[in-house]
Amino acid sequence: MNIFALLTSAGINIGICALLLSLYSVLRKQPGNVSVYFGRRLAEQQNRSLDSFSLERFVPSPGWIVKAWKTSDEEILASAGLDAVAFVRMLVFSIRIFSIAAVVCLFGVLPLNYYGQYRHHVKIPSESLDVFTIANVEQGSRWLWVHCLALYIISCSAYVLLYFEYRRIAQMRLIHITQSSPNPSHFTVLVRSIPWPEEGSLSDVVHNFFTKYHASSYLSHQMIYRVGKVQKLMNDAEKVYKKVCLKANMMDQKHCPLKYRSGLCVEAANTSQLSHDEFDLSAKNKDLGLSDSTTKLQECAAAFVFFKTRYAAVIASEVLQSSNPMSWVTDLAPEPHDVHWSNLWIPYRQLWFRRIATRLASIVFMFLFIVPVTFVQGLSQLDQLQQAFPFLKGILKKIVLSRWQEKKHMLQGLVFYYMECVLCQCLIWIYYQPAKYHIESEGNTYTACQSCPKATFFITYVLTSGWASLSSEAIRLFSLIWNFTKKYIFGRKNDPTSVPSFPYHTEVPRVLLFGLLGFTCAILAPLILPFLLVYFLLGYVVYRNQILNVYVSKYETGGRMWPIAHNTTIFSLLLAQIIALGVFGVKKSPVASGFVIPLLIFTLLFSEYCRQRFRPIFEKFSAQDLIEMDKEDETCGRMDEIHQQLQSAYRQFSPDSDSSESAEDDGSIARDVDVKDCSN
Template sequence: MQLSALLTSAGINIGLCSLLFSLYSILRKQPSNRNVYFGRTLAQMRSRRHDPHWFDRFVPSPSWIMKAWELPEEEILAIGGLDAVVFVRTLVFSIRIFSIASIVCMCLVLPLNYFGKEMQHKVIPSESLEVFTTQNVKAGSRWLWAHTLALYVISCSACVLLYFENKSIIKMRLAHIGGSSEKPSHFAVLVRGIPWSSEESYSDTLKSFFVKNFPSSYLSHHMVYRCGKIQKLMKTAENMYDKFSNHNAQTGCTPCDFCRQPNAFSILPNKPEVTEGGKIPHNMNDLHAGGKECAAAFVFFKTRYAAASVAQVVQSSNPMLWVTDLAPEPCDVYWSNLCIPYRQFWMRGIANIVATTAFLLFFLFPVALVQGLANLEKLRRMFPFLKGILEKRLVSELVTGYLPPVTLVLFLYMVPPLMMFFSTVEGSISRSGRKKATCCKVLYFTIWNVFFVNLVSGTVITKLDGFPSIKELFNDKLYPGNLPTNLADRAVPALVKFFMTYVLTSGWTSLACELVQLYPLLCNFINKFIFRKDHGPFDASWTFPFHTEVPRVLLFGLIGFAFAILAPLILPLLLVYFSLAFLVYRNQILNVYLFEYDSGGRYWPIIHNTTIFSLLLGQIIAVGLFVLKQSPVCLGFTSVLIGSTVLFNEYCRRRFHPVFRYIAAQVLIEMDQQDDQSRTEEIYQQLYRSYCQLEWITYESSKSRFSGNSDNGGCIRQTEGTEPGKESVPGNPS
């Protein structure tokens, strides 16, 4: 592939990005699109309608860029919680490390790669991309020390930056825990696997167990019910309400006219009244009786330390009974999974692994198709009737430089929804846990298929005709023991063209599409201008897609570390991507997405571990390079660097990561000691109401009518409703 093909792809993507950015700056000013581009803001306050004759609305402007740039981290923390701050910090870290890598590699490594062999160079646009890679460095070159130096600078800078990011995020997490002294989850434990007894109910069995074993700290409990029938009834009531509302709008009748009818509905109170002692009245118990008790319950304790101690201890000689976990926040509970019998979880885990593996194998075919498109000679052999078309320069540049990454991106769109389904089947007890599990699955899938399978399939397609035999798989070219050498010699330099165009397509253009919000914009247009429906200003609000954006950012980081010294031309493209992502995502956090729950920064260990893996991968590829280029001195220095990186990761794993898994007892004890008697009693009174299952179902149901959010059940206060367990405060957004 010539550099001109890359420039063609870059030109197409730059044109698309410029068009979409300009289109966004106009569309965001239109009153009809306010619910698409300001969903988070409108979820907390109603904005005034703009003057429809304001002509500035149709002129592109960069004002959103300045607002995103000036957004302070404290406001990001207040809007999106610690998870949003961690995501933005990841982008800042990427900008810093790849700025360093770009300066070092473009100034030091790239010229040595370009002049690595004595040859007659062409005009730069006509040069092959392989000329700018280590493939152009001759064996035994004395200039390979520059590659080693660049690798050391990048690795040491990454480790130093990671260390300070770990310290900063740990400090924010401890402040996040200590600053939320009235969180009900600190006093609550989720208990599953309650033994069944024919003599008494689950509730009586649980109370007897905790009164006997924790008499001084046990406070009360709240059972989990199977409320499928209640949910269906409430859904039916919603549909009836919508029909009556539409009928009243057409006929001019009012709800009061309907209520005067002899068969009018009686409205149940939205919140159960909690009596002294944390018990609900008799009529609410009758309503709960409509759902069958599950072998799960929320148990409340008098102190935070007692709840944490119970959650982290095995309660029975049979580990599958009396299973305890720290309870998620009330707004974070995934109620549908609480009734899954605990004994099913291991079977669900095995089924999940089998299904995920099958999907991984299935996805080999799209990846092989993509690599087939990237290889022009193979296309000419497979489709001889296209030979004349493919010989045209513009067509060949489009096919090899633009079509493969676009095809792969389209195939990848099916991955996140399927992984979300797998994570739901696994039985996550919280919405944030489900999204975090989906993030891990999408990350593993993306790294495996986009990076490794592309490398392997590209090498196989290049070196072999058709499918390889067993003998060919174990020859000198493809034997797994030669993986570092194969990556350094053939796969990475040969596929640099694909990954550079992938950064342009899946990076730059995808960011522009993220900013414009094409799917919500299309839905909003259809609803308002075709079906003439307007369900209020919150019908296009979505939670932030950590499960798709975190893997995307980390994949580009992996590509950058793997290609840094082998193909430095990719680094400026990555730096532009991370800079654009910094502005785009800050704008989306400020205006678009809702943050309904917060895991407390638990995405950071995933980010840290993936970054270390990317560093080690780049160093291992460098080992293969130095073996191939016959440079034992550089090989020895790189081996020392690998060992140092592993030791650094082990230190971080022991020093920082436990804080993300557990809450320090010291912090909880200090919070318990700071509570006075009146404040503690107030917290006790809120505990039962906060985890009232019926109340949350009512809230989710009412919220879904005013929000198009696909992940309901959050803590964001809507204009039309109030978060369960809390009183609404006019003008005070949550």
């Protein structure tokens, strides 16, 4: 691939991105697309009316870019939570570090690569991209120390930026923990692998155990049951009734007086609440015709145990409850709306086998990835294939693709590399799905990238999967089509409660993958850096706009994705340094190779320092903060109210939960959930 083919591919992608973003700036102004591009604002009832006709609605404008760029991190924190801020800071870090890398490598390393050997250079548009890589530097060149110096500058800059970002996110997490409203998960411990008794029920076993060993802090517990299809149907009916109540009260807001409307909502909420507080689980079983023996068989070896203070709950979740580590396994409970009840039915011992099976499947996918990508990469390098396998010359001459490559380099960039990148994107997308927040997908993606060490492939991948994906994210084509179909074909109205959440599980790995490409290719193929920098700048604007206007934060981890991003960046630095060490060795430059070894050691030391200094803040809670929060609640008289509302926080049989889906209860126990939902 030459410069002309690269510029052609870049020009096409720039045109597509400009077209899609211009179309987005027009479509977002249309009243019918409010639910697509302002889902968050619509849910918060803050969207402005766009019913009046105006010529401005059909003219592209960059106003949304300016607004997204000027929005502060504090505003994002207030509207979308700490996870959104951590994701945005990942983009900020990438912009800063690759701006430094672009200046150093484009003006310092790229000229040395281009003039690395004594050869006749043709015109720049006809030059091969390999001329701009370190492969063009002759062996034993005295200029390789410049590459080593550039690697030192990039690595040291990354250390400084990573340190300040880690410290900033850690401080924000501490504030998030200490200033957050009382949450039932702070007082609750999930207990699994409860020993089955010979006589009695599991509930009695749990009560006796925690009364004996945690007498001063134990409050109560709630067993987890394996419900059947009948109970699921009942819960589905209750959910439908709740939606009807919600829509009816939304209609009443337009016609009924405030006082009268509030009375209806409170009455409906109280009726719904009494229907669950008055009848316990035994009453439900009697209505279903279930006997006590049937109820005992439906009990799972898991329970939610409530404690009087946050400190007691954390201590109980951290210590080993028995001499057998596979029995009485405790952990802090997830928030009520994060609970997936069917997962709690899985025996604890099966989780070990499931983890092993997941890792084996990931390894299989990793090796399956190599074959098709290598094949497509080979199609784009037909000349090299003919040299390596002479018997293919006759076959390749009959293929139309070879004639295209001989006559028109542009088609190489338009056909082969698009095929290559689409295939790579599809396979990487498969990797992203099983793991939340990309914990398992990173290693697979990285190994897959190493299987195709071609700078042309990576540059084209940034153009297609990077630039194009961001413009597609902005315009939200599938949501736009579905909104049109739903409104004008099925005649359904917009549901303000059906707002999507931000797809961290796919976007975080994508950003980290491009960061990996930037670090590993910085001194080897500096031409990739401008394209990466454009990607991060565009992503900074698009993602901030989507966070502010489109997505709702349904899950909040308090910035716990940042240690993963930090470790991934450290891994990328180490990989880049190891590759540089190998390249310097192949180029027979012992001085440059020797100077890389101290850099590897310093990277490991820096990683260990950050792990000791900041990592515990994201994994554990400090006793000082927990005790202060407990004392504050006791002083203000809120502790009794918290204890009372804990009983209904994790309701397996609530209208918002069923046997296969998460409970939809609000995470905060400081407000009445039913009244709030019905009044909205």
